[in-house]
Amino acid sequence: MSAGPIRGDEPEFFERPSAPNQWTFGRRLDESQLRYCVDPRDPDWEVATAIADALAQGLLLEPQRYVIDSEYVSEDITKVYAILLEHCDIHMGFKLIPGSYSDWAMLTRAYYEADYVFVTADPDINALDDLAPTRPIGATLGTAAHIRLVSYLTALPAEERWPAFPMGTNDLALTSLLNGTVDVALVWAPTLWAKQREDSAYAGLRIIDPAPLPPTTLGVGAIMLSNETFLRAALDEAISALSADGTITDILAEYGFPARVEQ
Numbered sequence: 001m002s003a004g005p006i007r008g009d010e011p012e013f014f015e016r017p018s019a020p021n022q023w024t025f026g027r028r029l030d031e032s033q034l035r036y037c038v039d040p041r042d043p044d045w046e047v048a049t050a051i052a053d054a055l056a057q058g059l060l061l062e063p064q065r066y067v068i069d070s071e072y073v074s075e076d077i078t079k080v081y082a083i084l085l086e087h088c089d090i091h092m093g094f095k096l097i098p099g100s101y102s103d104w105a106m107l108t109r110a111y112y113e114a115d116y117v118f119v120t121a122d123p124d125i126n127a128l129d130d131l132a133p134t135r136p137i138g139a140t141l142g143t144a145a146h147i148r149l150v151s152y153l154t155a156l157p158a159e160e161r162w163p164a165f166p167m168g169t170n171d172l173a174l175t176s177l178l179n180g181t182v183d184v185a186l187v188w189a190p191t192l193w194a195k196q197r198e199d200s201a202y203a204g205l206r207i208i209d210p211a212p213l214p215p216t217t218l219g220v221g222a223i224m225l226s227n228e229t230f231l232r233a234a235l236d237e238a239i240s241a242l243s244a245d246g247t248i249t250d251i252l253a254e255y256g257f258p259a260r261v262e263q
Contacts, residue, residue: 034061036222037088039068043194044220044259048092050251051111051242052222058238058247080223081105089231090222097144097218106226108235110219111248112259116145117189117207119177127209131184136163138173138182145186145216152213171195177205184208189258219262 034056038045049065056063066087070079081104084091096110118128118137125131139146146166153161165182167173170191177185178201185205195202210216221239224232242248243261252259 032062033064034059034090035064035066035088037066037068037083037091039070039091039093041068041070042093043188043190044093044257047112047251047255047257047259050254051248052090052092054242054247054251055111055235055238058242059234084223084225089228090224090235092222094221094223095218096221101223104226105223106228106232107223108221108232109239110221110262111239111243112252112257113217113219113262114259115189116140116143116186116216116218117192117258118210119174119185119187119192119205120183120208121177121204121206122183125184125208127211128184129212130208131162133160133162135183136165136181137184137186138165138167138176139186140170140173140188141166141168143186143188143216144218148213148216149186174202174205178202193256193258220259 034052036052036056038048038052042048052065053063066083068083080091090108094107096107101107131137137149139149149164153164162184165176167176167185170187173182173185173187174192174195176182189207192202192205192207196205222235239248249261251257252261
């Protein structure tokens with residue numbers, strides 16, 4: 001998925017997509033460019049742009065950025081397919097969720113890893129274990145972290161379980177934390193980072209230790225059409241090289257972005 005609005009685990013990712021007039025798109029003639037898409041709805045889109053530019057440079061290609069413009073909160077998979085077909089060789093910002101993508105698509109290796117994090121505004125809560133059983137958690141629905149939380153709660157006696165409210169998006173989980181509906185939110189760390197850059201209302205939120213749960217970490221890479229096997233191999237090599245020489249780490253540090261390079 002996109003690291004923000006597009007989720008790879010949604011059922012439509014397993015359907016065979018189509019796009020208007022898709023038969024009119026042939027193989028592009030200019031092989032000297034790396035055409036990539038970024039989506040401003042993704043919290044990491046500026047970081048993804050810098051990484052994509054570095055990948056293009058590493059491959060001795062000219063970077064060609066396409067910024068997706070949409071009024072929707074998220075796109076269905078047919079739209080993602082059409083965007084790839086018409087505008088870009090790779091679409092940055094998809095979580096590497098095993099078994100979550102159909103045969104028409106493939107992903108690069110991860111260019112960074114990030115965490116789902118527990119967040120609160122309460123100064124007395126330093127770990128999830130400090131939260132009283134009666135105090136609610138707002139968790140972004142359907143994520144690996146949400147599934148792990150629900151599994152943990154199911155194993156507890158009923159009187160020891162935190163109320164866990166599923167939230168449709170990371171934004172909703174954070175809003176529920178600000179307005180006092182929940183005492184802790186479980187969200188994608190890059191979303192919190194983006195919110196705190198954009199709006200001072202989020203400045204007082206802080207990440208706490210997930211104990212007694214282990215951290216939930218996912219890699220993020222780029223999606224492409226599955227017939228682009230040569231490009232995928234070249235990109236994986238470039239990601240490995242830029243990870244090893246510190247280029248991607250430097251980009252993450254420049255933005256203060258809450259992620260790390262896969263080791």
